[in-house]
Amino acid sequence: MKCTIVGSRYFGASVLQAFLADGIEIAGVVAPAEDDRLALAGRAAGLPTVIHENPKFVSGSAIPVGTDLIVAAHTHARVSDEALARSRLGGVGYHPSLLPRHRGIAAVEWTILEGDAVAGGSVYHLAQGWDAGAIAAQDWCFVGKGETARELWERALAPMGLALLIGTVHHAREHGSLPASAQDERYATRAPIIRRSIELTEESNGPFTSLVVTAIGADRPGIVNMLSERARGFGANWAGSRMASLGSQFAGMVHFDVAQRNADALTTALRGLEASGLRVVIARSDAAPVAPGQRRVTLELSGPDRPGIVQDLSADLSARGISIEELITDVARVGAAAASHQFNVKAILAVPEALSIDSLRTLLESLAASMMVDIALGEHAE
Numbered sequence: 001m002k003c004t005i006v007g008s009r010y011f012g013a014s015v016l017q018a019f020l021a022d023g024i025e026i027a028g029v030v031a032p033a034e035d036d037r038l039a040l041a042g043r044a045a046g047l048p049t050v051i052h053e054n055p056k057f058v059s060g061s062a063i064p065v066g067t068d069l070i071v072a073a074h075t076h077a078r079v080s081d082e083a084l085a086r087s088r089l090g091g092v093g094y095h096p097s098l099l100p101r102h103r104g105i106a107a108v109e110w111t112i113l114e115g116d117a118v119a120g121g122s123v124y125h126l127a128q129g130w131d132a133g134a135i136a137a138q139d140w141c142f143v144g145k146g147e148t149a150r151e152l153w154e155r156a157l158a159p160m161g162l163a164l165l166i167g168t169v170h171h172a173r174e175h176g177s178l179p180a181s182a183q184d185e186r187y188a189t190r191a192p193i194i195r196r197s198i199e200l201t202e203e204s205n206g207p208f209t210s211l212v213v214t215a216i217g218a219d220r221p222g223i224v225n226m227l228s229e230r231a232r233g234f235g236a237n238w239a240g241s242r243m244a245s246l247g248s249q250f251a252g253m254v255h256f257d258v259a260q261r262n263a264d265a266l267t268t269a270l271r272g273l274e275a276s277g278l279r280v281v282i283a284r285s286d287a288a289p290v291a292p293g294q295r296r297v298t299l300e301l302s303g304p305d306r307p308g309i310v311q312d313l314s315a316d317l318s319a320r321g322i323s324i325e326e327l328i329t330d331v332a333r334v335g336a337a338a339a340s341h342q343f344n345v346k347a348i349l350a351v352p353e354a355l356s357i358d359s360l361r362t363l364l365e366s367l368a369a370s371m372m373v374d375i376a377l378g379e380h381a382e
Contacts (some may be wrong), residue, residue: 001173002027004063004087005038006052007073011094011158012038015073018162020045024169028064032077058083069172071165072126076105079126089172091126092136094161096153097191099124099138100183103131104191108149108157111191119143119152121160123168125180132188134180137164137171209263210285210326211236211256213270217278219250226273231256234266240328240346255328260286294350296325297360301345310345320363323350 004027005016012031016038019026029042029049042049050062060082063070070079070091084090097107098120104110111119120140125133141156172178215227224243231238236258243252258266267282274280290296301313314324326348351360 001025001169002066002068003071003169004028004030004067004069005042005071005073006030006058006062006077006079006083006091007038007071007075008032008036009074010037011074011161012036013041014158014162015071015094015165016041016045016047018166019071019169022166024166027067030058030062032075038073052077060086063087069169069178070126071169073161073165084126089178092123092165092168092178093126093131093133094165095122095124095131096157096161098122098140099131099135100185100188102189102191105193107191108153109191110189111143112147112149112152116143119157121157121164123164124183125178132183134182136178136180137168139164207260207286209258209260210239211258211263211267211270212283212285213254213256214281214283215250215252215254215273215278217250217276219245219248223250223252223278226276227252227254227270230266230269230273231258234258234262234269236262236266240330290350293353295353297349297351299345299347299349299364301347302343313345317349320355321352322355324348325350 002025003019005012005019007015008031016026016029026045026047029038029047030052031039031042031049032052032055033039034051039049039051048064050064052058052062054077056077058075058077058079060080063083063086065086067087069089070084070087072079072091072093075093079091095103095107096119097103097111098118099122101116102110102114108119118140119142120138122135123137124131124135127133139160141160143152144155147155168178213227215223217223228238231254236256239255239257241252241254243250243254245251256266263284263286267284270282271280310327310329317324324347328346330344355363
């Protein structure tokens with residue numbers, strides 16, 4: 001019984017090591033890059049190792065002759081029909097969810113986001129459609145209270161995957177075939193990748209002022225445009241807003257950040273809107289000078305709402321000597337599902353000068369990955 005492992009990174013290398021320790025014969029290894037952990041482990045074990053040229057597709061030529069079963073272990077490339085045909089029993093893969101729930105690249109993350117009390121793993125037949133093949137083996141576990149996706153994966157789902165794949169190979173060796181139970185499409189859900197991005201913008205230093213502007217008056221077209229034109233004319237940043245039309249009245253609240261040297265002029269310009277029939281109230285706050293050895297940075301964060309985002313963010317930043325000087329949050333419904341909400345944060349941070357922009361980017365990328373959110377970051381004008 002010879003297996004070819006198609007995979008990558010930590011889990012691919014772990015499957016290879018577990019198979020070798022169990023005495024499972026390996027026909028070869030297929031990995032996406034020369035320096036991938038699975039490729040390095042395969043060569044270290046003296047095994048035929050192939051690098052598939054197309055990162056999204058594994059061709060038949062990558063599969064060694066004499067392969068009885070292809071085992072997919074953390075591969076984002078589709079194993080082609082030609083490749084499956086070169087294997088006597090086709091192929092199976094491990095997916096860290098109770099399929100058909102959470103089909104997709106971010107199954108563990110969506111398990112946490114959806115608040116699932118139970119998680120699991122599935123060994124499924126490689127077939128047309130992502131993670132849609134018949135089930136060969138499954139197991140389950142409870143999700144710990146407050147557990148992160150990484151913690152769930154390392155504690156339970158990765159070890160579960162190794163055990164399920166070894167058990168599947170044993171079954172194939174003993175019976176010459178694999179179990180196959182069709183997935184029930186009624187319970188299928190999607191777990192698409194949760195994209196993260198960071199934008200950094202270095203800006204010149206200088207004192208700034210926050211203006212919170214409340215405008216009330218008879219509703220008519222152009223009110224928002226009048227506010228935005230005056231802000232743009234003085235280089236102000238539209239930091240946040242709440243606006244509504246109530247009956248025949250317009251009510252809006254806008255938060256502007258503006259260079260302190262332009263704050264008086266912008267205030268005068270905004271008060272000038274009263275001549276058009278609006279009642280304008282402006283609350284002003286001049287930022288305190290930044291402490292020696294620190295600089296201000298703006299942070300924008302958005303992602304699927306879940307309990308504890310602000311607590312987690314503030315704790316992680318504080319642990320690295322970063323303080324939050326200003327914080328604005330809101331929750332907005334996304335799509336048709338009432339339970340689907342987007343959580344948005346805008347903050348001004350005081351960051352140690354010793355923490356470089358690249359280091360700050362790396363830190364926030366790590367936070368974004370653990371919190372499953374999108375982040376935009378820019379130096380704040382002082």
